[in-house]
Amino acid sequence: MNDFLAARSQMALSLGFHIIYSCIGMVMPVFMAISHYKYIKTQNPVYKNITQAWSKGVAIFFATGAVSGTMLSFELGLLWPKFMQHAGPIFGMPFSLEGVAFFIEAIALGFFLYGWKRLNKWFHWATGVMVGVSGILSGILVVSANSWMNSPSGFDYVNGQYLNIDPIKAMFNGAWFSEALHMTIAAFSATGFAVAGIHALMIYRKQNIEFHTKAFRIAIVFGALAAILQPLSGDISAKHAAKRQPAKLAAMEAYFHTQTYAPLVIGGIPDTVEKKVNYGIELPGVLSFLVNDNFKQEVKGLDQIPAKDQPNVxxxxxxxxxxxxxxxLTMLIGILYFIAVWKKRDWLSRSWFLKLFIMATPLGFIALEAGWTVTEVGRQPWIIQDVMRTADAVTPMPGIQYSFYLFSFIYFTLSLAVIFLLQRQIKMVPEIYDVK
Structure with a gap:
């Protein structure tokens, strides 16, 4: 493994793990705050049990997210020093603000975890809300930095020099809103279905049914709504990609030849030698409509992009x-849930219905990882779109493959620890929590 491949692999591995920790860390505090609010309003001890159980999960993912996020910060400087040399002064602001949000989240989480019976109930609840708000802001700020790499702005690039730097314009670049919206909704969808699936499994096993039913309903409402809204945010993101990163859009669709009535391809196996897609289902004109709101308008294909500037199709x-x-699929499951709530309430206790959500437990995170792959691989060979190539940004330091092996070991060990802690937490009987 050469150093360039090792550096890219290490970054991909780190991001792949961190994105799961961070998304759960963004969304779980929201669920926790909702359950806590229900407890304050109803005084039903089951909601207190749920809140305290979820707060322990929040603490676990906050700790692992902090560790993996800190490692990523060091990796940017270790693996991509030339990138940070030029990009740091431009897009450093969202990272700095993310640090502030992280510290606020840490302080609020401390208040929340240790505030039971010590703080005013509404102030205590507000600290939980602050954990959720600051977590979501942290995620949006990090995505803003990533979106700058896809849509660089806030500077003039003249003769290899980065001049007239405007950090505000860089932070609110052309892609930040669409990417932040898409990522935030994806986080709610993935986490909502994962949490709901775990509680559905416990209901299916007839363990502490009231506890798990109430927890399931809080999680799946957010997960299902997010899944239903996700195609809308995806459409916005795709239109931005067509405008700013036509190579990425063409690779996403395996769209080799520029044409009017551009077809949308469902499935298929891309043949990069013959420049075609085998076994795919073509819907004529649909890609043109999705990109331009017009079935006839031309869409730029890979044939208009130099081979050296094309991503891995x-x-x-x-x-x-x-x-x-x-x-x-998750959108359809979400629709089924709302149908069950409104018209078919007997479905909610049926085995097939519970199995549907158990099956869906990992799906959101698989989609999340796939979407992140599209974002990052689809931008290659650029680390800053049309400005700096990834190969030009990598460190000249040798032996990066050993760093990759070390970080791989750390991340897998960290993940095993998380799995162990969560399994123990899930198996705990909720009655152990103080409900007085």
Whole structure:
């Protein structure tokens, strides 16, 4: 493994793990705050049990997210020093603000975890809300930095120099809103379905049914709503990609030839030699409509992009298809849940219905990883779109493969620890919590 591949692999591994920790860390505090509010209003001790159980999960993911996020910060400087040399002064503001949000979240979480019976009930609840708000803001700020890499702005690039730097314009670049919206909704969808699936499993096993039923309902409402809204945010993101990153869009769709009535391809195996997609289902004109709101308008294909500037088409296409396929499936499951609530309440206790949500437990995170793959692989070979190539940003330091092996060991060990702690937490009988 050469150093360039090792550096890219290490960054991919780190981001792949951290994105799960961070998304759960963004969303779980919201669920926790909702349950806590219900406890304050109803004085039902079951909601207190749920709140305290979820707060322990929040603490676990806050700690692992902090560790993996700190490692990522060091990796940016270790693996990509030339990138940080030029990009740091430009997009450093969202990272700095993310640090502030992180510290606020840490302080609020401390108040919340140790505030039972010590703080005014509404102030205590407000600290939990602050954990959720600051967590979501942290996620949006980090995505803002990533969106700058896809849509660089806030500077003039003249003769290899980065001049007239405007950090505010860089932070609120052309892609930040669409990416932040898409990522935030994805976090709620993935976490909502994962949490709901775990509680559905406990209901299916007939363990502490009241506890798990109430917890399931809080989680799935957010997960289902997010899944239903996700295609709308995806459409916004795709239109931005078509405008700013046509190579990424073409790779997502395995769209080789520029044409009017551009077809949308569902599935298929891209053949990069013959420049075609085998076994795919083509919907004529649909890609033109999705991109331009017009069935006739031309869409730029890979044939208009130099080969050296094209991303890996099969990886990008497969990841995109996985993301969209899972997104549509979770959307349908979400619709089924609301149908059950409104018209078919007997479904809620049926085995097939519970199994549906148990099956869906990991799907959101698989889609999340696939979407992140589209974002990052689809931008290659650029680390800053059309400005700096990834190969030009990598460290000249040798032996990066050993760093990759070390970080791989750390992340897998960290994940095993998280799995162990969560399994122990899930198995705990909720009655152990103080309900007085």
């Amino acid at each position: 099969p990886v990008t296409h497969y990841a995109f298809q996985i993301m969209v396929g899972i997104g549509m």
